[in-house]
Amino acid sequence: MPARRLPAPGEGASPARRRRRFSRPRLSLIGGSLDYEEAVATAPPGWRHFSIRDVERLPDAVRRREMARIPRGEGDDRVVRALFWTLVYHLAPEKWNELARFEPIHPALVEALPQSLDTALDVGAGSGRLTAHLVARCRHVTAIEPSTGLLALLRRRLPQVALVAGWAEALPVKDHWSQLTTSCASFGPDPAVLSELRRVTAPGGMIALVNPEDPDWFEAHGWQRTTAPPMAAPEHPRWIDEFFGPLDPPRELLTTRVERQEARR
Missing domain, CATH: 3.40.50.150 (Vaccinia Virus protein VP39)
Known part of the structure; x- marks a missing residue:
């Protein structure tokens, strides 16, 4: 089916360019939802508020599932960047709540x-x-x-x-x-x-x-x-x-x- 775009007030119905940028992902590395290298590259500035010790604080099942997607030998910073959203959801849910608000x-x-x-x-x-x-x-x-x-x-x-x-x-x-x-x-x-x-x-x-x-x-x-x-x-x-x-x-x-x-x- 063709895409449908809602016009802005005062705007005609002419087609608009599709945008590839979207709001914060409720994504994880699980099941290929987010490519590892992409997750590392696109980690928001707040990744620096976490450390590899915080990864150890994740619930056991969550940590095992996420770490299974990370290549061996990765540096701590890359691991933390890749797991930024998972760390937010499980260790700082109030921050996510404010963002969604x-x-x-x-x-x-x-x-x-x-x-x-x-x-x-x-x-x-x-x-x-x-x-x-x-x-x-x-x-x-x-x-x-x-x-x-x-x-x-x-x-x-x-x-x-x-x-x-x-x-x-x-x-x-x-x-x-x-x-x-x-x-x-x-x-x-x-x-x-x-x-x-x-x-x-x-x-x-x-x-x-x-x-x-x-x-x-x-x-x-x-x-x-x-x-x-x-x-x-x-x-x-x-x-x-x-x-x-x-x-x-x-x-x-x-x-x-x-x-x-x-x-x-």
């Missing part, structure tokens, strides 16, 4: 999501940036998140949401449960993850990814792409830019429907 999802993307549904699933929910919008649109919402710190923040923010600790590659959800399966800046075209998203989505249901890694891949494989105009981040503390780099609120949406014959496989 000041990088809100573009309202046009939220409006593009279906409403009045019975069930919705948010994968890699973080502290609830996208989950909060699902609560207003769906009767039963479940959030999947591997970070216990982020889950605690989400529980306080949205006590009505069912919370489950889990990984996207093996979702602890029964087949075809969700009418709307979502994620915000959590992963890219990982075969294991996409297979799980389709498994848990009901026949005729929608999978909606906000700011996924490599959106061109999704569009090339038939996903509907919606691009909203750039939106300035709200006024925020200076430390956020110093730690994470310039803010860039999410403004890309990739969606697909799970066909009924596909769901029966």
Whole structure:
């Protein structure tokens, strides 16, 4: 399907150049979600706030999974840079929460999501940036998140949401449960993850990814792409830019429907 771009106020409907820059990734090295060299090269300035000792502080299962992706003989700084986001999620979840607060999802993307549904699933929910919008649109919402710190923040923010600790590659959800399966800046075209998203989505249901890694891949494989105009981040503390780099609120949406014959496989 062709990409759809939402015009800015006063702007015509002429096509715009596609942008490859997206908001903070809720990514890890797990399952090829983020290339190791890319992770090292793109680590935000805040990586210097961590050390190799912090890697040892990660939960055992998380540390084993992440370190399995790192080549042998790597220097400490490169390891820390590569694991920056994982360190933030698990050791400094309040920093991620503040970042998400000041990088809100573009309202046009939220409006593009279906409403009045019975069930919705948010994968890699973080502290609830996208989950909060699902609560207003769906009767039963479940959030999947591997970070216990982020889950605690989400529980306080949205006590009505069912919370489950889990990984996207093996979702602890029964087949075809969700009418709307979502994620915000959590992963890219990982075969294991996409297979799980389709498994848990009901026949005729929608999978909606906000700011996924490599959106061109999704569009090339038939996903509907919606691009909203750039939106300035709200006024925020200076430390956020110093730690994470310039803010860039999410403004890309990739969606697909799970066909009924596909769901029966």
